[in-house]
Amino acid sequence: MANAVEIRWHGRGGQGAKTASLLLADVAFNTGKFVQGFPEYGPERMGAPITAYNRISDEKIRVHSNIYEPDFVVVVDETLLDSVDVTKGLKKEGAIVINTSQPKEDIIKKLNGYEGKVFTIDARKVSMEALGKYFPNSPMLASIVKVTGIMDEETFLNEMEGSFKHKFASKPEVIEGNMKALRLALQEVK
Amino acid sequence: MSIRERLSGNEAVAVAMRQINPDVMPAFPITPSTEIPQYFSAFVANGQVDTAFVPVESEHSAMSAAIGAEAAGARTLTATSSCGLALMWEELYVAASDRLPIALALVNRALSGPININCDHSDAMGARDAGWIQIFSESNQEAYDNFVQAYRIAEHKDVRLPIMICQDGFITSHAVENIELIEDDKVKAFVGEYCPENYLLNDNGTMAVGPYAIPAYYMETKRAQLEALKNAKKVALEVAEEFEKISGRKYGLFETYKTEDADYIMIIMGSAAGTGKEAVDELRAEGKKVGLLKIRLFRPFPSEEIANAIKHVKYIACMDRTESFNGHSGPIGNDVRTALYNAKADCEVINYVYGIGGRDVTVESLKSVYEALMEIEKTGDVGERYHYLSLRD
Numbered sequence: 381m382a383n384a385v386e387i388r389w390h391g392r393g394g395q396g397a398k399t400a401s402l403l404l405a406d407v408a409f410n411t412g413k414f415v416q417g418f419p420e421y422g423p424e425r426m427g428a429p430i431t432a433y434n435r436i437s438d439e440k441i442r443v444h445s446n447i448y449e450p451d452f453v454v455v456v457d458e459t460l461l462d463s464v465d466v467t468k469g470l471k472k473e474g475a476i477v478i479n480t481s482q483p484k485e486d487i488i489k490k491l492n493g494y495e496g497k498v499f500t501i502d503a504r505k506v507s508m509e510a511l512g513k514y515f516p517n518s519p520m521l522a523s524i525v526k527v528t529g530i531m532d533e534e535t536f537l538n539e540m541e542g543s544f545k546h547k548f549a550s551k552p553e554v555i556e557g558n559m560k561a562l563r564l565a566l567q568e569v570k
Numbered sequence: 571m572s573i574r575e576r577l578s579g580n581e582a583v584a585v586a587m588r589q590i591n592p593d594v595m596p597a598f599p600i601t602p603s604t605e606i607p608q609y610f611s612a613f614v615a616n617g618q619v620d621t622a623f624v625p626v627e628s629e630h631s632a633m634s635a636a637i638g639a640e641a642a643g644a645r646t647l648t649a650t651s652s653c654g655l656a657l658m659w660e661e662l663y664v665a666a667s668d669r670l671p672i673a674l675a676l677v678n679r680a681l682s683g684p685i686n687i688n689c690d691h692s693d694a695m696g697a698r699d700a701g702w703i704q705i706f707s708e709s710n711q712e713a714y715d716n717f718v719q720a721y722r723i724a725e726h727k728d729v730r731l732p733i734m735i736c737q738d739g740f741i742t743s744h745a746v747e748n749i750e751l752i753e754d755d756k757v758k759a760f761v762g763e764y765c766p767e768n769y770l771l772n773d774n775g776t777m778a779v780g781p782y783a784i785p786a787y788y789m790e791t792k793r794a795q796l797e798a799l800k801n802a803k804k805v806a807l808e809v810a811e812e813f814e815k816i817s818g819r820k821y822g823l824f825e826t827y828k829t830e831d832a833d834y835i836m837i838i839m840g841s842a843a844g845t846g847k848e849a850v851d852e853l854r855a856e857g858k859k860v861g862l863l864k865i866r867l868f869r870p871f872p873s874e875e876i877a878n879a880i881k882h883v884k885y886i887a888c889m890d891r892t893e894s895f896n897g898h899s900g901p902i903g904n905d906v907r908t909a910l911y912n913a914k915a916d917c918e919v920i921n922y923v924y925g926i927g928g929r930d931v932t933v934e935s936l937k938s939v940y941e942a943l944m945e946i947e948k949t950g951d952v953g954e955r956y957h958y959l960s961l962r963d
Contacts, residue, residue, distance in 0.1 A: 409576040418745035442844035445932040
């Protein structure tokens with residue numbers, strides 16, 4: 381898929397990596413792109429490592445396979461760095477985004493010599509500040525949008541506000557917190 | 571104007587069902603088709619359809635209830651996967667021989683064992699000889715489009731047979747992708763009202779459904795059933811032509827991709843066909859004359875039509891997403907070889923088992939199939955004709 385941006389998500393069952401990949405597909409779709417968002421299914425249980433994928437393109441997407449040489453990787457849970465080869469196949473022109481509170485220099489040591497760009501975000505801190513609870517989804521979504529540059533921040537925030545209004549129609553009180561999490565994450569990812 | 575959306579394959583089929591607004595849906599959940607009755611029961615609860623939703627206690631009961639409802643004169647559908655379809659086995663034959671145009675959304679999944687929830691076509695292939703019309707879909711779009719066309723084929727007076735619309739479990743059923751939906755009123759007008767000629771709740775004529783047939787009648791009944799199934803080819807093409815007028819999307823019995831001048835082609839079905847087209851384009855960019863044929867209508871098998879489309883090709887790979895345990899061939903391999911033999915074609919045909927139990931099918935793996943065909947031409951040595959693709963050592 382020469383013309384598609386390919387993204388791989390690593391998370392643990394229950395953390396919402398799948399949901400985040402579907403939200404990214406949603407928001408890219410809303411800006412006129414062709415999208416794919418799909419998880420890799422197996423025996424699912426809370427806490428087990430899971431993988432999800434996105435393809436985003438200006439052209440119709442025909443390929444239906446997993447992604448082995450992604451342009452970008454998102455790691456929703458840093459404890460996976462000890463057990464999963466998260467940079468496997470990751471293009472060195474690409475980038476990896478990791479949810480961690482540790483300094484970047486320490487995290488890089490765990491990436492098997494990956495030569496591309498490394499970004500970190502403390503999604504727990506962002507989420508606690510914005511929502512008072514730990515939901516890494518929204519901060520990680522904002523981070524990957526910023527790192528990939530698939531759309532400008534203003535468009536992204538407008539689209540997300542629209543979809544939160546739809547998604548949380550029955551509990552509008554959480555919309556502001558989630559928007560705050562997105563805005564904070566856009567600043568915090570480095 | 572069509573509606574630009576992004577939906578998973580399961581959602582897409584559920585939307586088609588909502589637009590059709592059938593009379594009855596008996597269903598029992600099984601991964602990966604569970605979402606279809608789940609979405610649909612929400613449509614029922616929200617009053618978006620006036621379908622009688624029957625939550626039965628097994629797939630055996632789901633198909634039994636579908637047979638009862640359809641025989642009574644109600645437009646009926648259900649959804650299932652894998653072992654769920656296997657549990658319907660007995661009833662599948664009853665539905666077909668009673669000439670009941672039930673529509674079934676099959677989300678393809680491997681049969682046990684070992685227990686596996688991922689995609690292959692062994693469930694559909696187990697039902698291959700049951701007398702149902704079987705149509706396979708490459709994408710969420712095709713699963714939706716094929717379901718919208720399903721009743722027009724199945725209920726046609728020259729056919730009157732049940733129809734199975736297949737899509738690949740998880741690969742398309744759970745992947746969110748772009749889709750163009752057709753407006754509700756256009757779908758409703760296209761599908762039309764169900765007006766069966768003979769049905770059990772008809773006051774103006776009595777009938778028996780599913781009677782005993784002594785040897786003097788059984789064979790003639792089956793021969794008549796075959797004739798009806800063969801008619802599905804002509805009807806599927808007529809319906810596709812009308813469908814193109816409301817959707818702009820063209821469907822045939824199969825799709826050929828860059829086969830006209832091809833020396834090497836693969837014959838494939840389901841979601842891997844799109845991946846295969848990507849492989850074709852990459853090899854074409856290197857000047858290799860490769861092509862692909864994707865089967866849409868698998869039962870009845872478009873034997874003469876496929877033979878006519880490919881008999882000029884020297885090297886053919888048939889791709890089967892199932893194991894038939896006959897030791898030499900898969901279902902597509904068998905059917906294609908028979909078609910070519912009857913057409914007196916001189917093609918070299920090899921057969922691959924691929925993607926079973928959810929083994930990922932990549933552009934690279936499908937390119938290796940074409941490379942194997944080229945190697946046969948180069949060396950003149952066919953070697954084994956039955957292979958497993960992407961098998962670990």
